[in-house]
Amino acid sequence: MFRRRRSADDFAEEIKSHFELEADELQSEGLSEEEARRRARVEFGNAQTAQERFYLRSRIVWFDNLLHDIKFASRQLIRNPSFASIAIVTLALGIAANSTIFSWINSTLLDPIPGIAHTSDMITIMRGERSEHPTPPFSYLDFADLRDSTRSFTGLLAYHDDYMAITESGKPERIYGTLASSNYFEVLGVRPILGRSLESTAPNERRGTAEAVLGYGLWQNHFGADPSIIGKIVHINLRPYTIVGVAPEGFQGCKSGLRSDLWIPLGMDSQVWGSDRIKYRDVLWLNVLGKLKPGVDHHQAENELNILMQRLAERFPDAHKGPNTISSDPLWRSPFGANVYLYGTLPILFALALVLLLLACANLANLLLVGSVARRREFAIRLSIGATRWRLVLQLMVENALIALAGGGLALLLTKWTAHGLSAFLPPTTLPLTLNGRVDRTVLVATIMISLLTAAVSGVLPALRASRLALAPVSALKDEALNTSGGIHKSRLAGGLVVGQIALSMLLLVCAGLLVSSQQKAQDSYPGFDPSHMFLASFDLKPMGYSRAQGIEFDKQMLVRLKSLPGVQSVTLGDFSPLSYTIHTDFIQPEGYVPGKNESMEVDRGVAGPEYLRTVRTALLAGRDFTDRDNASALPVSIVNKALADRYWQGQDPIGKRLQVAGHWTTVVGVAANGKYRRLVYDTAPLVLIPMLQSYRTDQIVYVRVAGDPMAYASAVERTVHGLNSDLPLFNETTLAANMRMGNAFERIAAAFAGSFGLLALILAAIGVYGVVAYATKQRTHEIGIRMALGAGKRDIFRQVLGRGLHFAGLGLVLGLIISFALTRYLRGMLYGVGTADWLTFVMVAILLCVATLIACFVPARRAASIDPMQALRTE
């Protein structure tokens, strides 16, 4: 039951009734009416105090005070709009930098597999060395054995994903699909919103059941959100599947940042891709994820899996020649998916954003200091009429919180827009990327927390200082006192703040400089091929029902026809394009090379058409390029790059050597110059190329080298291809130059953000220096007047003010240099071609900051120099 609090009026009423009762009683004891009334009041003591105490105890006093403080603070800010807007915008920029990066972290690292209930007890399992581009590490048979014998997990799931096509209607629609073990949805704890999962396919996991679970997006877009979809048929790569379920919205598979459109049982591998790898113990194609049992940590699980794996290796030694050690990772830094590229970058960007926010805080603190000196009289009055110092500090903190929350609100608006900025750095690509930030409740809460923290950091010092300045109310109330002692106190703290600001902006600028010049170096580095004037388009013959022989014939004809187009210089094919995360890997065995125990023999492998090297303009160092005679009936051949030849055949002639690629022996006919195939910042890695006409792939990219603008050839290429098959869709039509932007997308993100943080830092530092020097100069008007009256020239004054600014800059730079030297080594992993102590960057940044400081001091110095001594002396 809720009882209303008793009102103060009711209490007063009771006291009034007391007076009457007491007076009555006194009167009955013989006093006169007047005397009785007087005595009743006197006997009571102080009724006013009692009522006040009642009021205080029956009310949440601090809440009253807070409301009052907020009202007062709002008025204060409205009365001083220029101060308020500068402060709010400064903080908004600092907070927005943080909330933007946080929104990205939130939807990538903190939410590695969207749509599953708990990620903390899920781990991803890796075999062999950790790599940024691992291949799936397990065979089906090993996975099945591990799953059946492990005791550390409530479940182990396996999956494999790749492109497929929905083929029932006219043109095939390309999708990214997942082959999933029967327990896939149960281990993840994902419940289909319609129908059921694949669990019932368990007894037939190896042979496969033609059932499919649709992704929410596919169901919405391709099937019009048909509520009676269950039981209907979908054709995938020309074969029918019964739709048994629809996955919930938001769930998109097990790889961070990559979207899967549908799920079918593992055993359907043979039907979808015509592969029989599920039968073999030495064919590695599955990614494995596990849900830990309660109370088991991932080290214990890792140990158990290693023991089990060791037993498998002993039982089947021929199928376990490669590395067999197992390691596990929490999902946020799973090597599978996009997080592997983000978990190194985003936290560093977040740290830089925090430094920027700290700078913004310092600026606000300076503004508040200036403001608090001006408001000293107000504080003194409040103190002298009974406010406690604590109340004064609280009042100022409420003002700061108001500013910070306003800044936070503005920052959230900005973030709504910048959160989507992550995808702006990713070029159009065939990858089903879903990397992006979004503003959700976590981001909202984090932004508010950051804002309040900002208020505390920037406000505490000025508030304490202000309340202390006003502690001697009597002297503060006297006008003259305002300009002397207060100014001196303030400028020492403010000077410290400015030095700190310059040091922090030096740190940010150095980081920005290093990242930008690293990105520039990577951009300018020769990738090992010529990306200009190259048109690319992808297609997939599998869903069109081509047999291998038909597909090869199609390729041959297409190459001939495209080559005859006017302006086309050469044409080739590949199952990959460089620097777009499309190259695959395979296990190799070079002739005469004995691998060390558990040495990984996995290298980059590309399937390439005739004249590949000539078309992409990669130098041929020895031997020959592929030709159209390297076909199924000819000797199996391969081309290796120099890195591969150097690693495995040091000092020997690679031409004519035999090289086993994925179990098939080839003869090396050419050595290509090294190139970059994954990321620009990687060292060159061994690569083997095998000919398309011998190792046929249905999923291909056609490379067309042209004269002039590549995109101008798009329609001609399309017409030619459609001349051969009018239904074959060409997708991702692009240029090689645009396509390879994927290969340094993460470096561009880091450089762009660090760069803009650096620029903001420079501006904030300049404003900070300007504010402090201008204020100090204004305070010293009187002194400058005296000096001029005593014979100091305008130039002396000018030089002195500039000198003051440079003094700050010098101290700040020294401090900044020390901090930068100490901290830039954390950037090492992100830098390419630049050392972490790159002196050129340091010098440039120091000069930049000096120039900025000088410019910031120039205006106040000129103003000081133009002071009229007579006027200055009279103002006081």
Add this chain to the structure above:
Amino acid sequence: MPSLGRMPPQDNPDDRIALLQGTLDLLILKTLVLGSCHGQGIARSIQRQSEEVFFVDHGSLYLALQRLEDKKWISAKWGVSENNRKARFYSLTAKGRQQLVEKTSEWQRLTRAMGLILDGRPSSEEV
């Protein structure tokens, strides 16, 4: 200092004793055992029963009444006094009755202990 008694503004102050913290509550509860009463009546009653030794600061009394009411040891409602004045009447609740028993025995243990220390014999036996 909420329930500390205040010195009377007049009348030989030395004869009266300021109330100890917490004792006012006990006295109020004890007074209300006899039946419901208004604030002024309670004040008078305490003063009279203590043979005018205690002086009750009225402000503190009303605040104490409010406090006891908040704790649900006593309940209050407006009524009319014998001489037809509007007054707020307080009465003991079951919880208050129980508290009175506990506080009384607590108090007796305290005074007994004080007596032992001050006089070398328990003083409460006389009471």
